[in-house]
Amino acid sequence: MKRNIFQIALLAASLLTLLGTASAQGRIDKWERRELRADRHEVRADTKDIRSDRRDINKDVVERRGDVRELRQDRRDGGSQAELRADRQEVRADTGDIRSDRRDVNKDLRDRRGDVRDFRQDRRDARRH
Incomplete structure (x- = not known):
């Protein structure tokens, strides 16, 4: 008996959900x-x-860490000035x-937030009219 009532309630809820979605669309x-x-x-x-x-x-950050590690190792081992300079320039360029990539991603995130906000507003307006 309880199972039968539960099935009826579940069926009614699913029908109401389906009708609500259909009428909204x-x-x-x-x-x-x-x-x-x-x-x-x-x-x-x-x-x-x-x-x-x-x-x-x-991935770039991991590569940069490897370059920094290599620079420190070269300093410890007494690498040539040219080698150290090249390593420093490589680390500086990677940094x-x-x-720059992080700035671009942050800009893309701001744009995406605006797009999501506009989408939600358009959806709300479409449902009202």
């Missing part, structure tokens, strides 16, 4: 739905790009690249 016209879908795909693509960029930055 029914109010959004076909073109607006297409625009919202395109915006959603754009946000997802941006998210993937940001993740990929972060992975690349992490600049990493900073």
Whole structure:
């Protein structure tokens, strides 16, 4: 008996959810739905790009740590001035690249936040009208 009541309640809840979703989408016209879908795909693509960029930055940081380790080892071993200078320049260039990449990722994150905010606002407006 309890199981039967539970099944009926579950069925009723799923039907209400389905009808609520259908009626909410029914109010959004076909073109607006297409625009919202395109915006959603754009946000997802941006998210993937940001993740990929972060992975690349992490790889660069690991490489830079190796270069710093190599520079310290050369200093300890008494490497030539030219070798030490080349190592320092390499570390400095890597540091600049990493900073630049981080700035770019932060800018992309700000843009993505704005896109998400706009998407949510457009979706809200579409549901109201």
